[in-house]
Amino acid sequence: MNKYKYLISILALTLGLGAAQAEDFNLDALIAAARSEPPLTVYDSTGKITEMADAFAAKYGLQATGTKTKATAQLETIIREVQSGNVQTDVSFIADVPAAMGQLLPDGFAESWVPPDLVEDIAPEARDPLLIVSSPNILAYNTAIFDSCPITNIWQLTEPEWKGKVSMQDPLGKPSYTDWFNQMRSHADDRIAAAYEAQYGKKLETEHASATEAFVAALAANGPLLTDSDSAAAEAVAAPGQTEPFVGLVSAAKFRDNEGAAFTLGLCADVDPIIGFSNATVGLIVKGTDSPNAARLFMHYAMTAEGIAPQAEDGKVSSNRSVALPDDEPSGVADHLGEVLAYDPSTGMSDWETRQDWQDFWRLNYAR
Incomplete structure (x- = not known):
């Protein structure tokens, strides 16, 4: 690119135009524009955001602060800051796509931006809005008790043998679980029905409106053990001395406790029709940020192997299909994605709108 095009790119970026609106996207121009802006503030629900922000700042010669904050707090903060005209948050990674789609994007509190030079590597379903990573929540068993996963079909979890013997987070307190229910009904209901027929040799007959609801x-x-955290769910499965x-x-990230806490978690592979679900994290730039180019640069950085490395170590899967999980990722989920x-955001609004319905449905059917 000649110097005139380079100056045009910087001007377009500095005026707050998206890089995709510039004549050509130029990473060097984005970096130059970012360096003229105030320090960047980034929030995420994982503590790894601190490491990411520090590495980003060192790489590009900028100031950036990463802070771990729950999704609900991020949502409330962004809305309050934008409404008051006192925006302090620049970038928000929110592990609650439906809430972001239902509360932030429709009213313009934040925007999604996809790096133009990386777009072809990003899964189409993860572009609108931009999903940074997906966190696999997978069925796990205790390798000290079983030689292999003791189930081969998810319907077995509903049988008397497993009554009170399935640990998971409480759907009444963890929206990603009600989102999972709705995602199954929206995108995999036929597979849930087929798995029933494969397990019992007959078609599913139910009073419910879908196989997923059944x-x-x-x-x-069947009275699963409901917990308030992934850690507690993993402990019930594979803590030392568990009989x-x-x-x-549990989250794939919990498999790091096999080394750190002497857990014996094993991944349940080849369970019909799924071994779990992914909870996605959406990346948003807050409306009114005074560092729009630094915010876009951070989004670009997070979509690279270097940028997302701290989260990839925990089994979180980048939406950039050219970025692989590390070979030593402890869960082994890379071979079973x-x-x-x-997570499919095309039904994100449905996930958002049906959360209360699914919670009520769970409450009505749950038996201790």
């Missing part, structure tokens, strides 16, 4: 009702009625034969639904129900 499964969720049966799971709830109860639990199966659990096709068995995980990937």
